[in-house]
Every structure is written in C-alpha cells, then in structure tokens.
Amino acid sequence: MLRAVELVRVRMPLVSPFRTARSALTTKDALLVHVITDDGDGWGECVAQADASYLPDTIDTARIVLRDHLLPRAFAGVSLDGVEGHATARAALECALLDARLRAEGTSLARHLGAARTVVPAGVAIGLTEDTDALRALVAANAQAGYRRIKCKIEPGRDVEVIRAARAEAGTGVVLAADANGSYTPADTGVLMALDEFGLQCIEQPFAPDALADHAVLAGRLRTPVCLDESITTAARATEAMAAGACGMVSVKPGRLGGVAAARVLLDDCERAEVPALAGGMLETGVGRAALVAIAALPGCTEPGDCSASDRYFGPDGDVTDPIVLEDGCLRVPTGPGIGVDVRPERLARCTVARERIDGS
Ligand code: MG
Secondary structure, three states: OEEEEEEEEEEEEEEEEEEOOOOEEEEEEEEEEEEEEOOEEEEEEEOOEOOOOOOOOEHHHHHHHHHHHHHHHHHHOOOHHHOOOOHHHHHHHHHHHHHHHHHHHOOEHHHHHOOOOOEEEOEEEEOOOOOHHHHHHHHHHHHHHOOOEEEEEOEOOEOHHHHHHHHHHHOOOOEEEEEOOOOOOHHHHHHHHHHHHHOOOOEEOOOOOOOHHHHHHHHHHOOOOEEEOOOOOOHHHHHHHHHOOOOOEEEEOHHHHOOHHHHHHHHHHHHHHOOOEEEOOOOOOHHHHHHHHHHHOOOOOOOOOOOOOOHHHHOOOOOOEOOOOOEOOEEEOOOOOEOOOOEOHHHHHHHEEEEEEEEOO
16 A cells, blocks of 8 residues: 655756757756555656656656646555546656565566566767767767667757768767757758668657658658657557558657556557667666666567666766666666665765655545
C-alpha cells in the first residue's frame, strides 16, 4: 500500500551547455518521484523540463498534476487512467510504483519488461556549437570515449557543414545521426537530401510534430531513414505514422508516451511492423537513465539510441545515483531489483532545490 510520496526537484549543472534548434540548457532540472509503500521505496523521474520549449508539460505542471490528480488516485488504489494527458507526470509515478513493487519481488525492470540483452550500445547527443572546431572536438572526444552512436543537433543554416565535420571526425565506424527537432519545412527538402551522402543512421524529426504527410513525402525522397521523435506521442500515433510511410525509424521516449509500459507496447508494434526503433534520451538523471537502459534492452529496440553515461552530462560525481558508466562503448543493463540503481542521499542532497512530501490519509 502506498503511504507517502516525496516530490524532489533537482538541478544539476551540465558539464557543457546543451543547445538545440528549440532550446538551450545549462542545467538539468528534473522532478524525482519517491514513493514510500508498505513493501519498500521506489523512484521514478519526470522528464519534463523547467520550461515548455520541448514538451507541453513542465516540471511545475507535472508537480501540480501529481499532487492534485494522480497521487489522490494512487493513494486510493484507483487507476491513473482517469487523468488525461500529462504523460511525463504519469510516467514518473508509474515508474516509481513499479520500482517499489519489483524491488519487493526481487525482479529487475529489464527482466519484467522482457529485455533481450545484457548491454546496450551507448549513444550521445551533441548540441549545436559555437563553431565547427568546437563540434569537431566534441565528436572526437566522444568517439574516443567509445560511444557507438553520435547524434548531432542541426538547424537551418547549420546542417551540411555540421554533419560533414562530424563524419570526418567520427570516421565510418561510428553510427552518426542528425536531429533537427522539427526546425525544417518542406521547402528545405534539398538541404535534407544533401545529408544523404554522409551515411546517417537517420534524420530525427525534420519537420513539425503534426506534419505526418510532409514527412511521408520527404521519406520517399531520402535514402536516409526519417526517424520521428516529437511526433510520437502515443502508440496509435506511431502506427498512423508508420502506415503513412512517414517514418522509417521511431524514437521511443517513455516520458512522452506515459511510461515504460506504453513504451513497451510501442516497441512491440514497431517489431511487428518491422520498423527499427531506438530509445530516446532526455538527459535523464541516473533514475530515468537506468529505466531507459532497460527499454533499450528490449527486442524492439533494434538501433543504438540516446543512452549515455552519467559523466557525459553531469561530470563524474554529479548524478543522484552512482554514475552509469561506459564499458567498451556500451552501458550494462541493470540486473538489480527494480530500476537497479539506488538514489544516494548525499548525492541527492547536493542537487535538491525543493522537496515536498504528500502523505496518504
Ligand atoms: Mg530528438
């Protein structure tokens, strides 16, 4: 039985600013959900950001929806399905409750979901940089560190040269991808076609999230697979996109879909449709990262995605859990009970900016 929930807002300085076509981050803000049950504790991470530049939810909207709408249901043992939307809040609570249950049962999240592998290839996202030299240095450092996939953010005016420089630096042994975060329009088709020569794994989200028909036309003109990310808000939406030929690859983000169970359903759909999929990252802390690695280990996740080591974003001691580390270009899928990593109180204390406890009555 659920007794109490702590909502813990953390802020961790990023080792370097992270710029995309839509936002610029210098810190990672997250809301961690800590459930206290009769059987033990559990943790989940809300991947909403401080602002609404990427997802419609923000940390503050998620906190209010949790406090006023989701938690009363959880305390009463009522399904969370009566709350529409607010995927990131729901995903965080679902993960925390599942973590507590699986810890009590002694089962890992990866095993519970049906993981097929013990390690997953590590991938890193590189934001837009001041100049090509800075980009080259980042690509070289991450390739050297062993990352198997390097994804570079692009935007109109900073695309072909970015990818040309990244490919030159990474060589052909690294999976290279571009992520536009929806910053192009069909008028830019020529530029996107020019990226074909670099042998990319995919171009993520070239156009706006709702532009499925435009993505389908583009996909027909590109050799490079179009990977939809921001468009994929539900499994049904993904099915629609796949049927329309709008995507040759899918980025699966548990936070945007409403949880790991929904992510698993989508990955099963992708497998049936024979559409490659990858686990999409949101610069998670160790809590969300461990859960994402479990997702990346599922059979439907056929492509290397965004699972990075903790130090890529937070430095060697910056995470709230023991750091998740690179091993020969891969991350080990946690085998311990639940999400398989523990929040360390002293690490959590260093980055906590607000903490609220809600008790069941
Ligand atoms: Mg993306």
